[in-house]
Amino acid sequence: MNDPQVRELRYERKFLVHDLDTGQVRMLVKRHPGMFRERYPPRTVNNLYLDTEEMDHYHANVSGVGERLKVRIRWYVDLSGRISAPILEFMGTHWSVGAKYSYPFPDFQLDESFSQRSFEALVRDSGLPDKVRHSLRSLNVVLANSYYRRYYASRDQRFRITVDAGMTYYRVAKTCNCFRVKFVDRDQVVVELKYQIGLDPQ
Numbered sequence: 322m323n324d325p326q327v328r329e330l331r332y333e334r335k336f337l338v339h340d341l342d343t344g345q346v347r348m349l350v351k352r353h354p355g356m357f358r359e360r361y362p363p364r365t366v367n368n369l370y371l372d373t374e375e376m377d378h379y380h381a382n383v384s385g386v387g388e389r390l391k392v393r394i395r396w397y398v399d400l401s402g403r404i405s406a407p408i409l410e411f412m413g414t415h416w417s418v419g420a421k422y423s424y425p426f427p428d429f430q431l432d433e434s435f436s437q438r439s440f441e442a443l444v445r446d447s448g449l450p451d452k453v454r455h456s457l458r459s460l461n462v463v464l465a466n467s468y469y470r471r472y473y474a475s476r477d478q479r480f481r482i483t484v485d486a487g488m489t490y491y492r493v494a495k496t497c498n499c500f501r502v503k504f505v506d507r508d509q510v511v512v513e514l515k516y517q518i519g520l521d522p523q
Contacts, residue, residue, distance in 0.1 A: 331517050333419040338510040343486040346510050347471065350482055355475035357482055363471040366485070369394040369431075369493065371460040379463075389414050392460060394426055400467045400491075401431045401500055409449070411456075418518060424449055437461055437495040465491040465500065468511075479520055485511040 338346055350357050371392040372378045381389040391414075396407040409426040412419060427447050429435070444457050467489045473482040488506040 330418055330420050331515055332521055333414070334514045336512045336514075338512055339508060341510065343484065343510055346484055346512060350473055350484065350512075353475075355477075355480055357473040357475050357480075359472060360474040360481070361472040363469060364397050365400075365467060366470045367396050367398075367400045367467045368465065369462050370464040370466070371457070372463045373459060374461065376463065392457075400465065404429050404431050409453070424453060431465075431500070433497060433499050435493075435498050461495070462493045465493055479516060481515045483511075483513045483515075485513075 341349075370378075371394070378390055378392065382391065391410075391412040393410050393412075394407050395410055396404050405428050407426045407428070409424045411422045413421075426449075427443050429439070429443055440462050441458075444454055447454070449457075467487075468485045469487045471484045473484070474480070486509075488509055488511070490504045490506075491500050492502065
């Protein structure tokens, strides 16, 4: 567990779509000259986002700061219950160019017993590298979210698109989390285009 999985630098351009529904967005993707087709089966993506007490990462991302960071724990299928094989991810962005470092995270239970203290115990008892555990000490679990994602790739496999819908958000308190209070954004569709640096038009 000491060595992270490192993703190669790539451009990640995200677009928020408000005037089209998911079906219309998918049709536009499939009609693109790049001949995009679904690459993987669609699935539900779940995240726990970590941030400082002052929400520095959130504010940097909302304001579009050139150098910004996201830290999250990601898994698939069910949002709550026994979470198996989650992944801890550090995602740094420099002017739309993203780099990601991923580490296996211990299995945990996401229910009313989940708290900041239980998260800290998971980190403390994990096999994460010391520098990673140290960086997590200043972070709190602040938000859970879930959405349904479809994956597309161009015919030449050089460009990838994800289409996310059914955005659901849950506030995570430091104690006593039942995850019943949620905000669902049924109108928003998020499209993200991903490609290697060398493919960016000059």
